[in-house]
Amino acid sequence: MPVDVEARVISNTRLSPDYNVIALAAPEIARAAAPGQFVMVKPAQASAPLLRRPFSVFEVLRTNGRIEGLTLLSKRIGTTTNLLFNAAVGDVISCLGPLGRPFDLIDPPAEAWMVAGGVGLAPFATLAEALQSRGINVTLIYGARTSRELFYLDWFRTRGVRVLLATEDGSSGDRGRVTVPLERELQAASDRNVMVYACGPEPMLEAVAHLASRYGRPSQVSVERVMGCGLGGCYSCVIPVRNDNGGQHYVRSCIAGPVFSGEEIVWD
Amino acid sequence: MPVDVEARVISNTRLSPDYNVIALAAPEIARAAAPGQFVMVKPAQASAPLLRRPFSVFEVLRTNGRIEGLTLLSKRIGTTTNLLFNAAVGDVISCLGPLGRPFDLIDPPAEAWMVAGGVGLAPFATLAEALQSRGINVTLIYGARTSRELFYLDWFRTRGVRVLLATEDGSSGDRGRVTVPLERELQAASDRNVMVYACGPEPMLEAVAHLASRYGRPSQVSVERVMGCGLGGCYSCVIPVRNDNGGQHYVRSCIAGPVFSGEEIVWD
């Protein structure tokens, strides 16, 4: 059951000229959210934009074990993300959630590789925690344009997540896309039981899903479609998936997803 | 020549749950403004409202004689006035001005009576200063619903302005409208040369204009019409004035006014 919370901004940390992490007092949502789920947000005071925008739950905030809220990792690209970037402590953000189908969690001895492109890092903080609490070995394969756009590395490392990096300019880790370290790992780990989780731009997801299936590994990808409602009401967020009969049809990624099996999706 | 200034909020003082005085760093406008002129404002960040709103220049801000900006006295009634009420120091307010026809200043030995209803006080701070610098005796006749909505009394008194009050609930000055003290003064001052200046709700302006002309006194009233542009472009702000031939026609109060002779206007 999603709820709508008029959440106060607890803190807003700028990570770069475009990225910020905003903490919101929405404990009801934080408590109920499973890794991979999202919230639909709208700055309460602003009359524009008209529609909410989807954001993954990044972290669940705890003080002395009590859940206080959640954070969003946001990259500035337009109206809402600019408002989030500039939000002040105390501002109110309407926050509807949790929404969508979360990641399927695996069981040991399988291990988890989380492949993140850019702001696609967002769902993996909570996923890492959930997997680790089941005793899963977790690797983060994380790419960005440059090392200055790689965030929260220590967060993952101190929690024992193995971190592999790729940057397009070679300033950290492999030069190139995230598929470079991913393929190397897939080649090296042919004997291990691996679930590939991915979140990032769609071309990346497609490449990751193809690589995974080429190496016989299952994958779960979290897609980002333009969403009008997040609840299955508008049919804006559709993505083509395979039919049983070999054809394809559109499903609403807000309720059938945002997480899909990589094999399910019909890539362009 | 009006200019458009992206003015930073220097301070914002709440006078009551509905009234505030906001100081804006628009020295270009403050320098050029004559008493009775107005500015068209729009909070820069907000996408709504679409149109600017007119506000009288309330005070001219000086530090060591240097003009630093201006203030607006605002009463909350809708979108823009709410944004002004809640504006934070450092916010940007687009401020276009100075606009409109100012009050005609009189010469001694005439004296000036400024009649203000509610937020209609706004143009009279600068008018009082301008008149006093010409050696004019100034009286403020000021009415509101209750004494809690009478502001800046000390400001006027310390400058030697005689202040007469009226409140609807009788909590300060005369019980009733501002016309009560005004009429008493008009009766008492039959031998003196007086210009009546007025600003406030239109029924008040009408009553004041009628009283003044009944007692043979000239009046100048500042009217408040809904304004779309403030520059004569839209023809929204019209008010009927008398023709030479006894008829009437609409004039644009943003450029022919907002100050008119009380005799000119055709009251409803």
Next chain:
Amino acid sequence: MGLTDLSVKIGSLTLANPLIAASGCFGYGVEYAGVVDLSHLGGVAVKGLFLTERQGHPPERIVETPAGMLNAIGLQGIGVHRFIKEKLPELRERRATVIVNICGSTLDEYVELSRILSDAEGVAAIELNISCPNIKEGGITFGCSLHGTFDVVSAVRKVTRLPIIPKLTPNVTDVASFAKASEDAGADAVSLVNTFLAMAIDVETRRPKLSNIVGGLSGPAIRPIAVRMVYDCHRAVKIPVIGMGGIASAKDVLEFMIAGASAVQVGTANFADPFIWSKLLDGITEYLNRHHIPRVSDLTGTVDTGVHAAH
């Protein structure tokens, strides 16, 4: 408070209150069962249905515009048969007042759809979508022709006793004449407005922002036009007018009713706030109490143009 009567009548149908979820903006209703008690709504107009399943248009299907949005969903849907089998039972169970929005490529399809729905249990009314601007075959040819409108309504009238509500397009010169044609053909009510045919272009790529090139504009942006059209239609016909277009607050509901609507639909605003319904009901009730108006239906068409007409 409890004494306020929020019920309204649409022909033989009584709605618990004037608030209907607009077609295409509320899925098949069941999607919202987790956030709204469907029986608390005046009605639920489900997503437009054809006889058979439809894929709809490829993404992008929506784009936000100033105080509005464009959509070109292309009526993706499961078809009337699956609807009756898969969705209607749950809607019935949740005691929703179900208004089925139907679309056809031909007059016969509207007739066939209406016949099928008349035999289904739990359908309260049929809304004839002759106004979808996004697909050529979505009845817009009927909706833009007075004869077409008259013909499709008359033909459906012959096969069903369910209330029929033609949904009118605003993309015409004189919408009131379409309301009149609907009334003459036996409609129980008319609903309006559907969306305005519109377009947005990405100037960097010079491509339309919607895959379908054009789409339908909805949301607060269109409200003043929609209110005017409801006002026009209310004066032209005796049957009830169901108003919509940009309703986002109780004040907006009241504005439409005062202009002439007997009930209203809410579309786009539900996307931004799925919990809007109780807020709207509270606002309406507060207004009625404050103005000592016992029945919300007393508001319909009470706009006071008298003093102004004198000018």
Next chain:
Amino acid sequence: MGLTDLSVKIGSLTLANPLIAASGCFGYGVEYAGVVDLSHLGGVAVKGLFLTERQGHPPERIVETPAGMLNAIGLQGIGVHRFIKEKLPELRERRATVIVNICGSTLDEYVELSRILSDAEGVAAIELNISCPNIKEGGITFGCSLHGTFDVVSAVRKVTRLPIIPKLTPNVTDVASFAKASEDAGADAVSLVNTFLAMAIDVETRRPKLSNIVGGLSGPAIRPIAVRMVYDCHRAVKIPVIGMGGIASAKDVLEFMIAGASAVQVGTANFADPFIWSKLLDGITEYLNRHHIPRVSDLTGTVDTGVHAAH
């Protein structure tokens, strides 16, 4: 930067750039001489003129709506004779490219106005306002009838060599057919859109917010509809299309041109920002440079719908 060619052609008329101040939103032009160098504008469309003076409607004449505004000014104006005597000399002196927007109650009035203006010095073009939604006699009867449009344009064509630009109303089913009728009758260009007939009601008093009951909707709210109409008209006619409706940024200007406009007009946005013109020009120039487009006129109608049509 200096190599960018911003000029556009409207029939025989060359404008310095595609930006025209929209009629009714810029007074008679002279009001803005203090804030804008009028010779820097592509053109100035002056407030709609009748043969004689007009009072217009009583206040309230405007009301703001979501991302838009309604107006019912009622064409208050000084009449063509006073305009020529009192305003045109100053416009001439300031080297404004003057487009005179004219309104008549009868076909003969349009003809008479055009004849008078043809003899006046300093008029660059005539815009035929056959689309004002706010007054019964404002030519809207011509603007909503294909015959009416054809007749008034043909009649004016006979008496003037000035470029004639019928201004079309969006309140019709198929605006492109009106563009075609205008072209067939000899128009040099068409301009669109005028405002959408709309209404707002104060729910507390239940009175219309405008004294005239209904008014015309303008501003960003209508932009997507206007862009679509410009797109439709551009494909229907060979004469230039002048686009407008909610333009408030350089991006919006470009969107209209890419959709099919040869020039644009800016109305409502000028109220909010009278200094908008140089910002628009800067933005257009920046875009053209970034995309290596030498002439702004190269943009007209270049919307790329190809890939999408493939679906």
